[in-house]
Amino acid sequence: LTDFETALISDNFASAQRTYTNYIDLNSFVDFFIINEITGNVDGYRLSTYLHKDRGEKLKMGPIWDLNIGYNRQGRVPFNDWIANYNTYVQQDAWMVPFWWPRLLQDPVFKTALKSRWQEVRAGSLSNNQVLGLIDSTSKYLQDNGAIQRNFNKWIGIPVDYPLAVSELRAYLVNRLKWMDQTIGTY
Numbered sequence: 498l499t500d501f502e503t504a505l506i507s508d509n510f511a512s513a514q515r516t517y518t519n520y521i522d523l524n525s526f527v528d529f530f531i532i533n534e535i536t537g538n539v540d541g542y543r544l545s546t547y548l549h550k551d552r553g554e555k556l557k558m559g560p561i562w563d564l565n566i567g568y569n570r571q572g573r574v575p576f577n578d579w580i581a582n583y584n585t586y587v588q589q590d591a592w593m594v595p596f597w598w599p600r601l602l603q604d605p606v607f608k609t610a611l612k613s614r615w616q617e618v619r620a621g622s623l624s625n626n627q628v629l630g631l632i633d634s635t636s637k638y639l640q641d642n643g644a645i646q647r648n649f650n651k652w653i654g655i656p657v658d659y660p661l662a663v664s665e666l667r668a669y670l671v672n673r674l675k676w677m678d679q680t681i682g683t684y
Contacts, residue, residue: 498548501556505597510604518606522557526601527614529558534580535623535673536567542581542594569669577676608684615681619674628670636663 501520508515533541538561540546545563550556573587574580581598601607621627636659639645645659 498556502597505600508604510606515604515606520556522555523607523610524614525557525559527607527610529561530581530598530601530611531615531618531623532561534677535670536564537569537571537574537580537669537673538564538567539571539573539580539583540566542598543583543590543592568666569673576672612681612684615677619678623674625671625674628674629667632663632667632670 501517504515504517504520508517529541532538538545540563541561546558547560547562548556548558569576574583575586578585579598579602581594581602583594584599587593640659649655649657
């Protein structure tokens with residue numbers, strides 16, 4: 498970690514040479530960034546973050562978890578900015594986003610890898626049709642099996658407008674994906 502952080506701080510992004518990539522699996526960092534940004538996972542960079550490393554291999558990000566305040570439920574970072582920029586909006590928190598993510602967003606190599614992967618997943622598993630289809634099929638499955646009612650009875654205890662919550666999730670994801678398309682498209 499120290500070698501990675503030192504390299505990331507030291508690399509001159511105006512040159513073609515990178516040393517931080519000697520220590521990390523860049524693709525795993527890109528995928529980690531994409532999923533945390535789509536979901537608006539404000540804990541995804543600073544609290545609920547895991548790395549792993551096999552012996553002799555590079556650091557890899559993941560797995561992703563703890564999305565309880567994701568999907569536009571966090572109210573800390575504006576909708577039209579990267580969740581990775583959390584520290585810009587919240588200066589007094591016991592858990593801040595490490596410098597890695599804003600620094601990576603300054604790097605043309607990272608941004609090129611991000612743009613390439615984004616185009617790939619948007620044409621497939623993260624296309625609007627796939628994302629919205631997953632929401633619809635999962636929502637139907639949960640309703641048909643009584644899971645929604647059991648969840649609310651156990652954890653919330655008050656009536657919740659489930660169709661409205663699903664509609665808000667759909668709208669959030671369509672808008673977030675569109676914003677990410679526009680932003681990453683400039684890279």
